[in-house]
Amino acid sequence: MQQSPGAPRQPITSSTRVDQVGFRPQLMRGIKAGLAVVAMIIMLIPAVWMGMTAFKSRPDAVSVPPKVFFEPTVEGFVSLLTKRRQLTGEEIDAYKQRIDLSFADRLALKRGQAIIGQSDFPKFLRNSLIISTVSTFFSVFFGVLAAYAFSRFKVRGENDLLFFILSTRMLPPVVVTIPIFLMYRALNLYDTHFGLILLYTAFNLSFAVWLLKGFIDEIPREYEEAALVDGYTRLQAFRKIVLPQSMTGIAATTVFSFIFAWNEYAFALMLTADVARTAPPSLPSRIGTGGVEWAAIAAGSLACLVPVILLTFGLRQHLLRGVTFGAIRKG
């Protein structure tokens, strides 16, 4: 195909038709950039708002009209991470005399409360991390092996199997929560880390196999065959050639699986109580008797957001190549 040296490196596929010349290109570019900025602002507002709320004091968080400028405070984080007791008037005075109060204590005291212990939220967050990480690891590990097999070997009934795997995703989870709840109770998996890991791995695996098979299909067989005749076994060729080549797919699958496990709410609510409870079901429980603790909820949401952002950011190079999926440069 024809390429123009001055043009971008692709062949010219979209042409400037004479009848469509008219708008000045610079003007068009300006308008496009403007639209992009507007779209970005609209999409970012909820996230920014959440971030702001996390740092608002209780009155600021519920004030009408909403405050855009406010005095930032970590009150929300304090109430997220601690258990507190309402103090009586005298107790408040007594507390105010004490000089051994920590920064957090003083923040609580402002609202007439005393900190009596740590909340469970850090534990829930840790549960979320353990369960999501381990289940993601298993999904990707088994997913890669299965996808490689489907991609490279003649598997008897391949299409039926692949469809079967996909079909596990077709049932809305809500439909199976009760049976699974009963099964888990009978099997002593209720409120265990292993129980949720098993469930999330099962859910993510189907998706992982399909996604990774697509990526591995894209890797020319010639690479492995060259390794085979060069004196390597199939497993060595897989490790040295296929794995590094499918990093894009693995990264994408990892992020998707992790996000699914991290966000999952319904099963986590049904199948855990205390020991293995994850962060997502714990947040709404904040909507309790003492009114909605908006700042604490926003702080919790922020804490939930950070790991996902870090993971995505860490894998961004691989993910970006994944966006051009299908246009991977072949040696």
Next chain:
Amino acid sequence: MSGIRLEGITKRFGDLTALRDLSLTVHDGEFFVLLGPTGAGKTTTLRVIAGLERQEEGAVYFDEHLMNEIPPADRDTAFVFQQYSLYPNMTVYENMAFPLKSPLRNLDKGEIDRRIRETAEKLRIGQLLDRKTANLSGGEMQRVSIGRAIVREPRVFLMDEPLSNLDAKLRESLRVELEHLQKTQGITTIFVTHDQIEALTMADRLAVLNEGRIVQVGTPEDIYDRPATTFVAQLVGTPRINLIEAQRRNGVLKMSKGAVELPYADSAVSLPETFLLGIRPEDITLRADGEFTGEVVLTEPLGVETIIHLKTGEERLLAVVAGTKQIAIGETVSFGVVTDHLHFFGADQKRLGEAGGE
């Protein structure tokens, strides 16, 4: 280095039979070409030899050793693919080191380094060693692929259309280099191509394949001068051979639709009454004292030679003359035919008389 023998190889893919009872001997140190159109079974043959495909029937021998049960890694062949075979996540050096680092070979670092630098020198890719393969041009990539094969000093090179993705100029120069390299290294090479020029120019011997069968095996001269079938005759040579319906009548050969009559030298072949007459375009010579005349319908000046489309009677003939000949379209010219280079084929498309090669 090894000679290679295939005996009665049959390979099926589902309902499709890719190779039918194919037998072949490649001598030690020979440059052997498998030539045929797409789907002829050339690549499958190569993959069976490498052990990347398993044949349903038949046997593969390297020298006198039966290789049927030997996995590809232990056959000690080097495969050069049409494309895609350089590992994109490695540098050129790492690519060339990769086969040497195989647990089978167990070479020490110094030896690996020495071999790579020596090979790189030979192929003039020394300056590329530290580059990532993704940044190489097509020609450089194939040079490195060949380097990766050579560095191993394998028993046999298997090359699957290694030049066909390159542009014409590069193909020409790599062809000559490969030819030279093989002659100086003397490693048994089996080279697959659909390009007749590649086959004729590089091969010591070649096999023409069609539909999973071998049609003819021989030296380039055998194949070009005495093609076994009309298929082979049309496959090699450009422009294509003229194939003309002809009759033998009263001691002369007459084109059914043309005005050309040739004397029948009955010494060589006995001809049936009707047959196909094959004349290579370079055997039709335009000269003032030619016995025949024809009308020029088209000329194609290619620089080094000019293709002339002639019409004689109702028959169309292609002729080739050297240089850029200025002949007006519609002009009548006289021409002769080199009678000792004629080819005759029967109704079954097979050569009448002895075909070239084995």
Next chain:
Amino acid sequence: MATIELRGVEKRFGDQYAVKPMDLTIESGEFVVLLGPSGCGKTTTLRMISGLEAVTGGAITFDGRDVTWSHPSDRDIAFVCQFFALYSHLTCHDNIAFPLQARGESRGEVKRQVAEVAELLQIGHLLNVRPGALSGGDQQRVALARALVRRPAAFLMDEPLGALDADFRETMRAEIKRLHLEQKATTVYVTHDQIEAMAMGDKIVVMSAAEVQQVGSPADVYYDPANLFVARFIGSPGMNLLSGRYEQGVFRFGTDQSYTVPADVKPALERAIGQGELILGFRPEAVNVQPSGPIASKVYASDLHGGYAMLHLDIGGETVVHARAGRGQRYAMDSEVRFDLDPEQVRFFHPATEEAIRKEQVS
């Protein structure tokens, strides 16, 4: 049929040229080939002529009428591209009839014209078939018929044979040329294949790096390349080029080799470079192998090409010369061969400008 003129036509992206300003006249009825490697700007040029791409400077006229800013459909052209672009849901007949129906011709007239063009291209028997069932060559014939039936002012063809098999390409090449001889329609044809360009073109426009390198007949570009690019690009293999020094009528190169320059080019050479660096070029068929030849070489490889043989001769200094030889002239590798050059076919190039140095015309 139209005469097409390009005056200073250019295409720029930012400050980079896809096509540098070019002038070109395509005479009415002429077959002009735009030839060059990928990325040279030939397709962009064709698309600017068609109006599918806007120019960023210059003017295009059809028969003197300025069409620089006209819509493609107002230019009365037909475009044939590599991927046949036939409508797969229509039969071949309806595909060919499509442009006529768009013009609102009567049914009888459409039928007559389709039949006529089908006969010309020998596809009468395919008219009721859908394109999907046809071979690549037949599909391209139908595409040509669809272009032809409109009787446009000019045909623009963008690598129409690029997607076909090699042997089909040879047949279609001759067929398109025959069609052109019969119709005499102004044709602009884009290809990267120099053989195709030589075989078909009345006039060849060699392009490289967004610039026109040479405009001339096939014989011009083959025998008298304007610069090193054309010398290398045309021919298969391209011209042999030797770097060396010119001193007192002798060209010295390699390790102590020399060649006496034909007397008639000496004045031109001395005017262009005086004494010093020079590049000498010759085609493979200019080599005459003979024991008394001035140039010594070792056989690097020798091979059969069918009707003739090629010798690849190492003349030292990593330079291999390609020589066309008779079939009988086969030599073993590394054997010593001496050769001479046909003085009529020796060309010279300036090493810095890469332009040809031609002998001065005697007036």
